[in-house]
Structure formats: C-alpha cells, structure tokens
Amino acid sequence: MHSAPARIGPAVRRVGPLLLRLAAGVTVLWFLGRELGAAPFEDGLRAVTWQGIAAAVTLTVLTTICSAWRWQVVARALGTDIGLSRATGAYYRSLFLNSVLPGGILGDVHRAVTQGRRAGDVAQGVRAVGWERLYGQVIQAVVTAVVLLTLPSPVRPALPYILAGIAGVVGCAALAVKVAPRLGQSRPARAARVIAADLRRGLLVQGVWPQLTLASVLVVAGHTATFVIAARIAGSTAPLGELIALLMVIQIAAGIPLSIGGWGPREGAAAWAFAVAGLGAANGVTVSTLYAVLMLAAVTPGAGLLLKDAVRRRREREHPREWSGPDQTPPTRHPAWRKAEQLVL
Numbered sequence: 001m002h003s004a005p006a007r008i009g010p011a012v013r014r015v016g017p018l019l020l021r022l023a024a025g026v027t028v029l030w031f032l033g034r035e036l037g038a039a040p041f042e043d044g045l046r047a048v049t050w051q052g053i054a055a056a057v058t059l060t061v062l063t064t065i066c067s068a069w070r071w072q073v074v075a076r077a078l079g080t081d082i083g084l085s086r087a088t089g090a091y092y093r094s095l096f097l098n099s100v101l102p103g104g105i106l107g108d109v110h111r112a113v114t115q116g117r118r119a120g121d122v123a124q125g126v127r128a129v130g131w132e133r134l135y136g137q138v139i140q141a142v143v144t145a146v147v148l149l150t151l152p153s154p155v156r157p158a159l160p161y162i163l164a165g166i167a168g169v170v171g172c173a174a175l176a177v178k179v180a181p182r183l184g185q186s187r188p189a190r191a192a193r194v195i196a197a198d199l200r201r202g203l204l205v206q207g208v209w210p211q212l213t214l215a216s217v218l219v220v221a222g223h224t225a226t227f228v229i230a231a232r233i234a235g236s237t238a239p240l241g242e243l244i245a246l247l248m249v250i251q252i253a254a255g256i257p258l259s260i261g262g263w264g265p266r267e268g269a270a271a272w273a274f275a276v277a278g279l280g281a282a283n284g285v286t287v288s289t290l291y292a293v294l295m296l297a298a299v300t301p302g303a304g305l306l307l308k309d310a311v312r313r314r315r316e317r318e319h320p321r322e323w324s325g326p327d328q329t330p331p332t333r334h335p336a337w338r339k340a341e342q343l344v345l
Helices: 003-034 039-046 051-076 084-100 106-119 122-150 156-181 187-203 210-235 239-252 267-278 280-300 300-318 337-345
Strands: none
Touching: 003 039, 003 051, 003 267, 003 280, 039 280, 051 084, 051 122, 051 187, 051 210, 051 280, 084 106, 084 300, 106 122, 122 156, 122 187, 122 239, 122 267, 156 187, 156 239, 210 239, 210 280, 239 267, 239 280, 267 280, 280 300
C-alpha cells in the first residue's frame, strides 16, 4: 500500500529542483516577451555574421583550454591526474550540454561523474568540478567588482550584491576550515572536514591558487571579449569601459543555474543593465541573444565529441570483446553515473 509514495518521494526530490529552474527561466523569458515582444530576439538572430562566429570560435578555444587547465590543476590538487587534452575535450562536451539542457549545469554533472568514474572515485570527481566552477565564479565576481569600483558605470548599484556574494563564499569557506576539527561525526561535520581538507591541502596551496586565478582571469577576459564583439555587431555604440562593466554584470547573472540552456537570467540582466544605462532594454536582449547564438556555434565541437562517444558505446555493446584501453569507458555502470545519465538524457 505504501510502496507507491515511497517511489514517488525520491523522484520528486530529483526532478523538483530541475522543474524550479525551468520555471524560473521560463518566467523571465515570458516576462521579457510580454514587455518587449519577440522583435529583440529576432534582431539578435538576424545580426549573426560569419565574422562574429569566427571570433567566438577562436576566443572559445582559448577560454576552454584555460578552463580545462583550471580543472586539471584542481583535480591534481585533490589527488587525481587528468591530461590537458582530455580535460579540454571533456570541457567542450560539458559546455555544449550546458548550452542545450535545462539548468545550465548538467554538462558539468556529466563531466564530473565521467572523470570521477574513470579515476575510480566519483565523489572526488564531483568535488573537483564543483571547486573548479566555484573558483571561476568567485574570480569572475572579484574582477567584476574591481571593474565597477574603478570604471564609471550606471550598473554600479549591483556592486553591493556582488560583494555580498563574494563575502558569503569566503566566509563559509573560512568557517568550514575553522570549525571542522571541532565537529562530531554527523554528515554536515564530515562534509565540513572534506571542504576544509580540500582548501588547506588543495586549492589554497602556494603553487595552486595562483594558477587557478590566472586561468580564471583569462577565461573572464575571453568571455567578456566575445560579449563585446556581440554588442558591437548588434550596433551598440556605448563607450568600451561602460560596455565592459555592463557585460560583466550580465555574465554574473548568466552563472545563476536557473536557466533553460543558458537562457533566462542572462537576458533579464541584459535588459535591466542596458535600460539602466539608457541604451534600451530591447537592445540588451538583442545583444544577449546574439551572444547566445555565437556561443552555441562556438561550443559545437562538444556535440561532435558526444556523437563520437555515442558511436563508440554502440560499437562496444555490439562487440563487447573488442573493448580495450584505459582511455575508454568500460561497459559497467556506477549508480551515480546512471543517475547523471538520467538527468542529462
């Protein structure tokens, strides 16, 4: 009699957050469509040029390699080695999945579980990807705060929220490091000790954090340059300094995992930022739409790699005895991997 509710509970806990993210992204897009109409989105699509695609592809190659390097450094600091070439390919896969799937993080789930399973420790793989993404977001917020403090910008009112986010992350990390040794054996206590160990013996080691910071700054610079190109192609004539400040605030919003393949918070922030700057909310949505299309084109190598993976897995199922080599994924499935596959597929 009670078996059905027992099965429904875990399903709700798994699907519920995803539905909330979808609802948030849909709400933002619906509101923009109601207030501005479809014209800004259509203008962004019509503004796509081959020159813009070429620039986005080139810059994305550089930012993806830097992101993969950051991930490689984090993984090594936590005790797992991953080659830069493999890390770059995995990062392209995750970027493509993030661009086409709800939530904007399922590609990272795929990358974390795949690498963790290959290394024999899924939990460590998830931690490495989590720290890598968090470090990148913190550095992006820091760079954005510096830009808003040094350049005159109409979006400076966003600065207190950005600083509060940075302080919150830093404060939580410091609290975990300080109190972890004095906690008991509860699950939160064990999690706090893992966080403290990762920070003390991993990310904050003298030879680690400078590499992570440099890689993150290069990634921020590359994404901002792509956004500037999209803005210029879309016809924005705002001064470069003001435009950079606007676009960096928009990128902060784009990192919020409440999107539909990246759409939602980014367009909402773009409409707000451009409106505050006197450039028009519709122009902000047009620039954001063009940027999204350019980035989708730039991460299509990830689609090719995923297709290659699917063909290889099919051949392994048809000819299981031919599977060999440490770089390929064995046919057995870890439970965490199956769960991630359900989310991604």
